[in-house]
Amino acid sequence: MSDDPYTLLGVARTASQDEIKKAYRKLAKELHPDLNPGKADIEERFKGITAAYDLLSDPERRGRFDRGEIDASGQERPQQHYYRDFAQDPSAGRYYAQEGFGDEESLHSFFSDLFGGRGPGPRPRARGADVAYTLPVDFLDAAKGAKKRVTIADNHTIDLTIPAGVRDRQTLRLKGQGLAGFEGGPAGDAYVEVHIQPHAYFERKDNDVQLELPVSLAEAVLGGRIQVPTIDGPVSMNVPKGSNTGATLRLRGKGILDPRSGKRGDQYVRLRVVLPKAPDAELEALVEQWAKDHAYNPRAEMGS
Amino acid sequence: MKTLSEVVLVVGRVDRVELHSWVERGWVVPERPGIEPSAEPAFSELDVARVRLICDLRHDLAVEEETVPLMLSLLDQLYAMRRHMTALSSALQQQPEDVRRAIMELVEASQRRGG
Numbered sequence: 001m002s003d004d005p006y007t008l009l010g011v012a013r014t015a016s017q018d019e020i021k022k023a024y025r026k027l028a029k030e031l032h033p034d035l036n037p038g039k040a041d042i043e044e045r046f047k048g049i050t051a052a053y054d055l056l057s058d059p060e061r062r063g064r065f066d067r068g069e070i071d072a073s074g075q076e077r078p079q080q081h082y083y084r085d086f087a088q089d090p091s092a093g094r095y096y097a098q099e100g101f102g103d104e105e106s107l108h109s110f111f112s113d114l115f116g117g118r119g120p121g122p123r124p125r126a127r128g129a130d131v132a133y134t135l136p137v138d139f140l141d142a143a144k145g146a147k148k149r150v151t152i153a154d155n156h157t158i159d160l161t162i163p164a165g166v167r168d169r170q171t172l173r174l175k176g177q178g179l180a181g182f183e184g185g186p187a188g189d190a191y192v193e194v195h196i197q198p199h200a201y202f203e204r205k206d207n208d209v210q211l212e213l214p215v216s217l218a219e220a221v222l223g224g225r226i227q228v229p230t231i232d233g234p235v236s237m238n239v240p241k242g243s244n245t246g247a248t249l250r251l252r253g254k255g256i257l258d259p260r261s262g263k264r265g266d267q268y269v270r271l272r273v274v275l276p277k278a279p280d281a282e283l284e285a286l287v288e289q290w291a292k293d294h295a296y297n298p299r300a301e302m303g304s
Numbered sequence: 305m306k307t308l309s310e311v312v313l314v315v316g317r318v319d320r321v322e323l324h325s326w327v328e329r330g331w332v333v334p335e336r337p338g339i340e341p342s343a344e345p346a347f348s349e350l351d352v353a354r355v356r357l358i359c360d361l362r363h364d365l366a367v368e369e370e371t372v373p374l375m376l377s378l379l380d381q382l383y384a385m386r387r388h389m390t391a392l393s394s395a396l397q398q399q400p401e402d403v404r405r406a407i408m409e410l411v412e413a414s415q416r417r418g419g
Binding site: 024025028029032034035037038050081082083084085086087088089091092094095096 | 333335348349350352353354356357360364365366376379380381382383384386387390
């Protein structure tokens with residue numbers, strides 16, 4: 001290879017400084033060792049053009065060379081280590097990591113790609129899939145909370161704690177109860193949407209329970225203590241004298257737990273006066289006697 | 305290991321402010337980052353070579369400042385790929401002769417098909 005710096009850069013001896021710079025840049029882009037890590041001889045060529053450029057880019061030294069005062073040799077830079085000399089060291093990993101190449105996992109996925117997604121070793125760890133289910137839940141289980149063992153698809157059994165006060169259509173996340181992971185990867189999660197089943201006589205409004213309670217004529221007229229079902233079981237409640245159908249009594253704190261405030265709602269008991277199932281002659285006589293002196297019009301407000 | 309000032313001195317084509325900004329932008333990641341306020345970052349030979357590379361890119365190859373991250377990213381991917389290939393080829397070299405020959409034939413056939 002020629003030592004002549006003009007030949008190395010491929011420029012005429014009359015080239016301007018600007019032409020020399022352009023020629024060097026063009027060559028440097030092709031020959032920079034760090035851009036060509038696989039080519040062994042390129043470093044020597046790059047050193048050559050760099051030395052040539054060092055010489056010719058300095059007008060004073062270029063002049064001395066042109067006049068033959070110095071030769072092209074001895075102008076080389078001191079031994080330089082290029083980036084490519086280090087770039088495959090393990091310590092260079094901190095630069096690959098920025099490119100998502102650094103860690104074991106991507107090395108693994110690289111080789112898995114090479115082997116058609118099925119590496120020579122074990123498959124990569126992967127998280128199991130999430131699964132979603134809907135679960136019918138008893139009114140009382142939802143109100144009071146319950147532990148359930150539920151069998152879902154694929155004979156997979158999950159232990160499920162239904163928190164007290166869970167709302168209809170609320171989704172419970174069960175960490176790690178989804179499908180199993182691969183090769184030691186974590187299991188997915190199960191998402192269970194709660195569908196609260198209606199109750200025979202309790203109804204739920206937010207955190208309160210509503211109940212329509214039949215009372216006998218005597219209980220309505222005379223009042224007294226009666227048994228009322230609640231979600232905790234029957235409790236005793238006082239019915240005031242002369243309680244009509246539609247009268248609503250409140251049982252404080254007998255409603256459903258509000259998980260946020262930790263307080264329970266109330267139960268509202270709406271009374272409904274119920275006559276005996278069969279007509280009763282004695283009652284007829286009694287009311288007939290009573291009505292003679294106690295006429296009243298319950299439809300007065302309707303104007304009839 | 306060199307301090308930032310020493311790197312500036314050795315490389316000669318970058319000043320303190322510029323090098324500091326390269327570190328801040330993650331172009332150069334000192335082997336020992338100066339995390340504690342008093343600690344100076346420490347640059348290994350690898351880091352110094354990378355600083356030289358960036359100087360070459362900027363000054364000799366006239367790479368625009370905003371193009372440098374792109375080039376570094378491509379280079380880092382290239383070197384990571386080479387490292388993986390080296391690991392792969394050393395694994396292949398430990399295979400029996402007939403296995404290696406079979407693989408080479410498949411690789412060459414695949415390259416002839418252009419794929």
